[in-house]
Amino acid sequence: MKQDVSKFKGRLLFSYARTQMRYVNKRLRRKQGRLLNETKKQSIRDCLSNLRKFCKDKNETNARQELVLLQQLCEENLPKRSVFREYTETFGVAIVATLFLRVFIVEAFQIPSSSMIPTLEIGDRIFVNKFIYGLRIPYTNTRFLDFVKPERGDVIVFINPCEPEKDYIKRVVATENDYIEERCEKLYVNGKEVPSSHENKDYRYAEHDPRRSNPWGYVSCDIYTETVGDLIYETAYISNRERNNHRGIDLGFPGKREPNCNYYETYQQGNHLTLKESDDACMERKQYQIPPNHVFVMGDNRQNSNDSRQWGPVPITNVKGKSMFVWWSSRPEAYGGFIWDRIGTKIH
DSSP states (O other), X not given: OOXXXXXXXXXXXXXXXXXXXXXXXXXXXXXXXXXXXXXXXXXXXXXXXXXXXXXXXXXXXXXXXXXXHHXXXXXXXXXXXXXXXXXXXXXXXXXXXXXXXXXIIEEEEEOOSXXXXXXSOTTEEEEEESSTTOEEOTXXXXXXXXXXXXXXXXXXXXXXXXXXXXXXXXXXXXXXXXXXXEETTEEEETTEEOOEEEEEEEXXXXXXXXXXXXXXXXXXXXXEEEEETTEEEEEEEETTOOSTTSOOBOOOOTTOOSOOTTHHHHHHHTSSSOBOOSTTTTSOOOOEEOOTTEEEEEOSBTXXXXXXXXXXXXXXXXXXXXXXXXXXXXXXXXXXXXOGGGTTOBOO
């Protein structure tokens, strides 16, 4: 509270005086202030009233004198808070504010896999806007203020329908009631091919596979750009592998309206995502319609992503937020170390 105000002038003086008036009023309303006898309390109130008047009239001399008097009255009559209490209150407010921001507004996530190459790389740390799609009550699927739903092209973080304890990040490629199919790794939405063009540039990325003796390595891929409305983003495909000759995948999901959480078993049985081996692999095939209040997601690294092609659409109630930008990026030193040029990269 005690501060030498002899050198304070103009706006700085009045600003400091207003801050002190708010602080003293707050202390008067607390327990220590309520325990003061009425005479001492009234003297402080009179001082506050005079100081408020001098600040309003821009009277620097009288405001400075009254501010010194207010400090003296508070020193004599209002008990000082302990250092422990000061720190406890400060840290308490900071923790509550941080938790509120993390739960409802913005949360940080780390990218663990290469499924979103080239948009996101292993080791990227990103911020996610959790407010944009509405507020979600923690540990539940209950949402409110959900005026906006995920749109095609959005990069979202969501709870995996098959592994509720894990958060995934993918791109929305179709929304509710859309029809989607994939033929020879070309994406079709509502019967129209998503525009895609090959970029003439070499690209390789650092891949991490803990199953290998040397878990880190480089993978080469070809980059394609896809266009959805005004949004243009990049996708990756394994190099030296012709997309047009690659077998197609039937996205029929026959009889399925819930996530297929036994993908690998049913895939081996051949009754879910059936690979087309015949010569007509690139011909039109059965389309899948996205159920209401669901989105269909895919990784930008199209040949190396566990996504809706395996376990079905994602309920909108599982969506946690929309990716914003990269705030940190690092890998082992031999595979890039700290990546300065990715800091601040906007995710689109």
